[in-house]
Amino acid sequence: MNLLERESDVFFHTYKRFSLEIERGEGVYLYAKDGSRYLDMFAGLAVNALGYGNEKVVTAIQEQAKKYIHLSNYFLPEPQLTLAELLVKLSGYSKIFFSNSGTEAIEGAMKLARKWGSARNKEEIISFSRAFHGRTFGALSLMDNNKYKEGYEPFLPNCTIVEFNNPDQFRQAVNAQTTAVILECIQGEGGVRPASKPFIEELKALKEQFGFLLIADEIQAGLGRTGKLFAYQHYDLHPDIVVVAKPLGGGLPLGAFLGNETVAEILSPGAHGTTFGGNPVACAAGVATLKEIIEQHLMENAKTIGQLFKSELERLQREFPSIIRELRGEGLMLGIEIDREGEQIVTAMREQRILINCTDKTVLRFLPPLILQETHVRETVAALRSIFSTLPQG
Ligand SMILES: *Cc1c(COP(=O)(O)O)cnc(C)c1O
Numbered sequence: 001m002n003l004l005e006r007e008s009d010v011f012f013h014t015y016k017r018f019s020l021e022i023e024r025g026e027g028v029y030l031y032a033k034d035g036s037r038y039l040d041m042f043a044g045l046a047v048n049a050l051g052y053g054n055e056k057v058v059t060a061i062q063e064q065a066k067k068y069i070h071l072s073n074y075f076l077p078e079p080q081l082t083l084a085e086l087l088v089k090l091s092g093y094s095k096i097f098f099s100n101s102g103t104e105a106i107e108g109a110m111k112l113a114r115k116w117g118s119a120r121n122k123e124e125i126i127s128f129s130r131a132f133h134g135r136t137f138g139a140l141s142l143m144d145n146n147k148y149k150e151g152y153e154p155f156l157p158n159c160t161i162v163e164f165n166n167p168d169q170f171r172q173a174v175n176a177q178t179t180a181v182i183l184e185c186i187q188g189e190g191g192v193r194p195a196s197k198p199f200i201e202e203l204k205a206l207k208e209q210f211g212f213l214l215i216a217d218e219i220q221a222g223l224g225r226t227g228k229l230f231a232y233q234h235y236d237l238h239p240d241i242v243v244v245a246k247p248l249g250g251g252l253p254l255g256a257f258l259g260n261e262t263v264a265e266i267l268s269p270g271a272h273g274t275t276f277g278g279n280p281v282a283c284a285a286g287v288a289t290l291k292e293i294i295e296q297h298l299m300e301n302a303k304t305i306g307q308l309f310k311s312e313l314e315r316l317q318r319e320f321p322s323i324i325r326e327l328r329g330e331g332l333m334l335g336i337e338i339d340r341e342g343e344q345i346v347t348a349m350r351e352q353r354i355l356i357n358c359t360d361k362t363v364l365r366f367l368p369p370l371i372l373q374e375t376h377v378r379e380t381v382a383a384l385r386s387i388f389s390t391l392p393q394g
Contacts, residue, residue: 002021003021004017004019018350018355020032020038020350021033024052024053025040025048025051025052025053026051026052026053027051027052027053027369027371028040028043028051028052028368028369028371028372028373028376029051029052030052030355036353037353038350038353038354038355039353039354039355039376039379039380040052040355040368040369041354041355041356041357041366041367041368041376041380042355042356042357042365042366042367042368043367043368043369044251045220045246045357045367046188046220046225046246046247046333046367047246047247047251048247048251048369049223049224049225049247049250049289049293049298049369049370050250050289050292050293050298050369050370050371051369051371054250054288054289054292056288056291056292057250057251057285057288057289057292059288060250060284060285060287060288061250061252061281061284061285063284064079064280064281064284064285065281067280068280069279069280069281070276070279070280071280072275073273073275077278077280077283078280079280079281079283079284079286079287080098080278080280080283082283082287083098083283083286083287083290084096084098086287086290086291087244087256087258087290088258090229090290090294091229091230091242091258093242093258093259093260094258094259094260094261094264095258095259095263095264096256096257096258096259097256097257097267097272097277098254098255098256098274098277098278098283099245099254099255099256099257099274099277099278100253100254100255100274100276100277100279101134101245101253101255102133102134102219102243102245102246102255103133103134103135103136103139103255104134104136104255104274104277105219105243105244105245105255105256105257106133106134106136106138106139106142106182106217106219106243106257107134107136107138107139108257108272109182109215109241109243109257110125110138110142110180110182110215111138111272112241112257112259112263112266112267112272113125113179113180113213113215113241113263114179115266115267115271116179116213116262116263116266117179117180117213120179121176121177122176122177122178122179122212123158123177123179124158124159124160124175124177124178124179125141125142125158125159125160125178125179125180125181125182126159126160126161126162126170126173126174126178126180126181126182126212127142127143127159127160127161127162127181127182127183128161128162128163128164128183128184128187129144129161129162129163129164129190130144130145130164130187130189130190130191130193130360131143131144131161131164131182131183131184131187131190131217132145132148132184132187132188132189132190133182133184133217135148137152137155137156138156140152140155141155141156141159142159142161142182143161144161145190160173164187164190164193164195164199165193165195165196165199166199167198167199167201167202170199170202170203170206171202171206174206174210174212175210176210178210178212179212179213180212180213180214180215180241181203181206181207181212181213181214181215182215182216182217183195183203183214183215183216183217183239184216184217184218184220184221184231185200185216185218185221185230185231185232185234185235185237186221186226186231186234186329186330186333188219188220188221188333188359188365188367189220189359189360190359190360191328191335191337191359191360191362191363191365192328192329192333192334192335192359192363192365193328193335194234194328194329194330195235197235200235200236200237203237204236204237213240213241213262213263214237214238214239214240214241215239215240215241215242215243216230216231216232216237216239216241216242216243217243218230218231218232218242218243218244219243219244219245219246219255220246220333220367221330221333222242222244223244223246223247223248223290223293224247224293224298224299224302224331224370225247225302225331225332225333225367225370226302226306226329226330226331226332226333227299227300227302227303227306227330227331227332228299228303228331229299230242231330231333234330238260239260240259240260240262240263241257241258241259241260241263242257242258243255243256243257243258244256244257244258247289248286248289249282249283249285249286249289250282250285250286250288250289251285252279252281252282252285252286253276253279253282254278254279254282254283254285254286255277256278293370296371298370298371299370301370301371301372302331302332302370302372303331305332305372305373305374305377306329306330306331306332306333306334308374308377309332309334309366309372309377309380309381310327310329310334312377312378312381313327313334313336313381314327315381316381316384316385316388317336319385319388320388320389320393322339322393323338323339323340323388323391323393324336324337324338324339324388325337325338325339325362329366332366332367332368332370332372333366333367334365334366335359335363335364335365335366336363336364337362337363338362338363338364339362340362340391341358341361341362342358342359342361342362342363342364343358345358345364345384345387346358346364348387349383349384349387352383352386352387354379354380354383356380364384366380
């Protein structure tokens with residue numbers, strides 16, 4: 001029996017898997033057990049920012065594992081402190097809390113916002129349509145996609161979901177009871193959708209008027225992927241809380257929320273905590289990952305290779321105007337909305353040994369490692385071109 005046949009015997013059936021058994025990874029490539037090599041253009045869904053097998057990360061993990069793998073929170077693990085100092089310095093935020101995952105960091109950010117609001121008679125949290133913030137109840141309460149929510153009701157009260165990029169609806173929803181607004185500046189799972197400039201202008205005006213906290217969910221777009229440390233930096237925005245995860249632990253589970261001076265003193269001992277969050281090995285991997293992103297100029301690479309990728313995709317769009325409806329994203333977070341279900345294209349690409357992802361049914365999403373080079377872009381676009389040219393055009 002192969003792995004997938006054995007899977008159905010023991011697992012709750014929550015994942016649709018590719019029928020591909022992976023042996024190992026190296027750089028931007030994954031190698032299957034039959035020896036075939038695949039170009040990975042979605043990099044563990046934005047987790048593997050350095051690709052596979054980065055030596056600095058592997059060494060950091062090995063060295064920390066030899067010292068200690070876990071301590072309790074009665075002790076401060078040095079890698080946790082090093083990573084905290086690095087992130088605080090890079091981001092300009094004041095304080096940080098480490099979690100195990102994205103969704104837990106979102107929960108922590110929501111708790112922080114509620115606690116800040118409780119002294120101010122504010123308890124409403126506003127989020128947006130098509131958002132993705134995770135799978136726990138708090139995060140799900142901020143999301144409107146029924147695919148993730150059906151059958152799990154009831155969700156948290158005092159959470160309002162407003163249409164994304166609709167400034168008028170947004171204005172109607174905000175009031176003095178609004179404690180926080182949570183936003184992905186470029187939505188990921190929702191289809192690689194950037195916030196529009198007028199929408200962000202409205203957000204800034206409303207924040208000024210009503211004094212709520214702004215939470216930026218940078219779990220997918222953050223830490224260099226869009227060519228800047230955070231996606232919100234593409235706008236003139238100053239979130240009070242920033243949430244990171246996916247690439248943070250270099251592939252190990254790690255998330256965090258950062259807060260500015262406004263919220264720096266809200267949490268007191270015992271007010272929040274976690275057994276595993278900020279695991280020393282994950283933090284050591286995180287330190288190595290962030291240093292590589294900076295020292296190897298990977299944000300700059302995401303920007304320049306991303307621009308090349310985008311212009312090549314624009315050319316493709318001109319060749320296949322009826323198939324490609326829209327091209328969206330920044331840096332190495334790109335999406336093309338096509339006129340049909342994306343799964344067939346994902347499968348056809350896999351047959352050409354290139355791994356891409358489809359989200360929101362019709363959006364082909366690219367989240368490659370930040371070490372991507374020009375040749376990988378050309379290979380990917382050439383494969384898309386050959387597939388699109390075999391499709392009937394509407
Ligand atoms: C993946 C993701 C999350 C959830 O992170 P998990 O680690 O899967 O809990 C939250 N927000 C965004 C924008 C994400 O992409």
